[in-house]
Amino acid sequence: MAEETMQFKTELEQLLHLITHSLYSHREVFLRELISNACDAIDKVRFEGLNNEEILEGHSDWKIFIKADEEAKTLTISDNGIGMSRDQVIENLGTIAHSGTKAFLAKAKEADLANNPELIGQFGVGFYASFMVADDVTVVTKAHGEDAVKWESKGTGSFTLSDADKADRGTEITLHLKEDAAEYLNEWTIKSTVKKFSDFLEHPVVMCTTKKDEETEVEEEIEEQINTQKAIWLRPKSEITDEEYGEFYKHISHDTNSPAETIHYNAEGAIEFKALLFIPEHKPFDMMMNNDPKAHLNLYVQRVFISNEFDNLLPGYLRFVKGVVDSSDLPLNVSREILQENPMLDKIRKNLTSRILKTLANMKKTDYEEFQIFHENFSAILKEGLQTDWENKEKIAELLLFESTAKDAGEKTCFDDYVERMAEGQEEILYLAGENRASIENSPYLEKFKADGKEVLLMIDPIDDFVIPQLFEFKGKKLKAVNKGDIEEDKEKLKEEEKQFEGFIGFAKELLDGVKEVKLTTRLKDSAAVLVGDEYSMSPHIEEMMRRMGQEVPPRESVLELNPEHAVVKKVQALYDTDQKDPKVATLTKLLHDQAVIASGAKLTDPAGFAARLNEVLAD
Numbered sequence: 001m002a003e004e005t006m007q008f009k010t011e012l013e014q015l016l017h018l019i020t021h022s023l024y025s026h027r028e029v030f031l032r033e034l035i036s037n038a039c040d041a042i043d044k045v046r047f048e049g050l051n052n053e054e055i056l057e058g059h060s061d062w063k064i065f066i067k068a069d070e071e072a073k074t075l076t077i078s079d080n081g082i083g084m085s086r087d088q089v090i091e092n093l094g095t096i097a098h099s100g101t102k103a104f105l106a107k108a109k110e111a112d113l114a115n116n117p118e119l120i121g122q123f124g125v126g127f128y129a130s131f132m133v134a135d136d137v138t139v140v141t142k143a144h145g146e147d148a149v150k151w152e153s154k155g156t157g158s159f160t161l162s163d164a165d166k167a168d169r170g171t172e173i174t175l176h177l178k179e180d181a182a183e184y185l186n187e188w189t190i191k192s193t194v195k196k197f198s199d200f201l202e203h204p205v206v207m208c209t210t211k212k213d214e215e216t217e218v219e220e221e222i223e224e225q226i227n228t229q230k231a232i233w234l235r236p237k238s239e240i241t242d243e244e245y246g247e248f249y250k251h252i253s254h255d256t257n258s259p260a261e262t263i264h265y266n267a268e269g270a271i272e273f274k275a276l277l278f279i280p281e282h283k284p285f286d287m288m289m290n291n292d293p294k295a296h297l298n299l300y301v302q303r304v305f306i307s308n309e310f311d312n313l314l315p316g317y318l319r320f321v322k323g324v325v326d327s328s329d330l331p332l333n334v335s336r337e338i339l340q341e342n343p344m345l346d347k348i349r350k351n352l353t354s355r356i357l358k359t360l361a362n363m364k365k366t367d368y369e370e371f372q373i374f375h376e377n378f379s380a381i382l383k384e385g386l387q388t389d390w391e392n393k394e395k396i397a398e399l400l401l402f403e404s405t406a407k408d409a410g411e412k413t414c415f416d417d418y419v420e421r422m423a424e425g426q427e428e429i430l431y432l433a434g435e436n437r438a439s440i441e442n443s444p445y446l447e448k449f450k451a452d453g454k455e456v457l458l459m460i461d462p463i464d465d466f467v468i469p470q471l472f473e474f475k476g477k478k479l480k481a482v483n484k485g486d487i488e489e490d491k492e493k494l495k496e497e498e499k500q501f502e503g504f505i506g507f508a509k510e511l512l513d514g515v516k517e518v519k520l521t522t523r524l525k526d527s528a529a530v531l532v533g534d535e536y537s538m539s540p541h542i543e544e545m546m547r548r549m550g551q552e553v554p555p556r557e558s559v560l561e562l563n564p565e566h567a568v569v570k571k572v573q574a575l576y577d578t579d580q581k582d583p584k585v586a587t588l589t590k591l592l593h594d595q596a597v598i599a600s601g602a603k604l605t606d607p608a609g610f611a612a613r614l615n616e617v618l619a620d
Ligand SMILES: Nc1ncnc2c1ncn2[C@@H]1O[C@H](COP(=O)(O)OP(=O)(O)OP(=O)(O)O)[C@@H](O)[C@H]1O
Pocket: 033, 037, 038, 041, 079, 081, 082, 083, 084, 092, 093, 120, 121, 122, 123, 124, 125, 126, 127, 128, 170, 171
């Protein structure tokens, strides 16, 4: 194959520019990225080799080598992993920018990349970190049954591909270090960097040095393993420091912060496995960027990495949890597809789920401040479980925090505390969903409950309106949205008035669009009118949000409830009784409806009509 020069994709070029120019102070991460790629490559070939020994080509003494050449000013990282074919090299290291790259670039500016070096690793761009320290990078690689190929680039617009001499499967990456990166030729620097980032890696990372025998003057190659290679999750808890847990968490999550909680345990009994899980404190960058609804834990079987793609290891609503599960009960010599079907995975999932929920419950009890931060970041995801995990619904609900009419703005409460405070004789947990506290705390829907001294939870997370109704009840207490369906009415009180209002109500129903029923209510104290949706309908503010997002929302049919004690309602009814044809009756009736629409959080369909009506009344 003749030498061929190819151009990087535009995004990749921008990315390289960013990496080389903004990450100066965290350059050492390049070594972690390259070692981690080598480790992945070994995992891949080892796994494939379980079912196809041929691919191993007799080389399964897994190792990652690091060699520095002071004279040539090169640092070489090599592995006997899966290697890459020519096409794979082009795809992985060149023309096809990873799907997240664009999003990464867009966010990188805001995210202060210089202070968050972990961000690099999150979008499959880890390899390019090499260009922080090297002005020329050469990759020589060979996959099983393929010719060896050489990739070379200066990280500026293009790369070249050519044939290479390499007999064995694997990849060798040579960095021609920049003048100011010569420190990475230093044995001590390399060793301490590897120890810091990769000590727990499962495969040996070996430093190769040459020493001259003083007597014979013969150069001798010395191999020295740098990492202790102890899979951290297999070690006893008592021996692991917080720093070690933290480093490992950062390694698997690409988060820059330490985790909020670490869960490390051995499950024994019906199924045996070891789990090391982390609950992040803040939303990691990748989570903000993509909406992958699946959870990804790293699954190992007998210390062999299998996959992080299994979506039945952890329910999607716990996808913020990062970690490792290692089971010796699962079969090793089967394909991923067959393993994915193994019923043991369901058992593991149940166990992990219960453990995580327990940990969160404990965190809420013992470290409420930390829990609040967690809640702020992840409750919207956690709440999905109300819809998908019926078995654990109540446990999830126990973890949720809400604003409340009984608390000041910003201060939250939970269902359990609400139930404790419930007024005597109160059967239902009352709530109102809305866009924000300010828009609902003076809502007409709350008037009756305020007057009766009943607390109403104020739910201002957009997902609440979708998932809270799915909960139906909490510890035997029904949940009730105060803006939907009927509420307890003082029927006796309304009896007389209903007779009196009968004609007007029929008229209003005929007149108003989108109103399926008009009735009198005792739920209002100061307000004249309110719109009430069906028990399981979407709240108007959610419909508005969906419309803004370009989604079609079916026309809403609500019930208009009128306060017969209100002066305006009384006035319109009296006008109607005096002269049904008086145009003022229609104008005022429509205005009652208009104000109910506004108070419900919906948008007026005819704002100009509203303004005209208002002016007509004001000018009167
Ligand atoms: N030593 C290697 N052996 C085989 N393939 C490799 C090696 N290094 C990189 N690759 C391939 O190149 C791809 C791109 O590597 P890069 O480090 O940029 O991203 P990544 O490893 O996919 O993502 P991340 O860094 O977030 O783990 C890898 O997915 C892998 O397929």
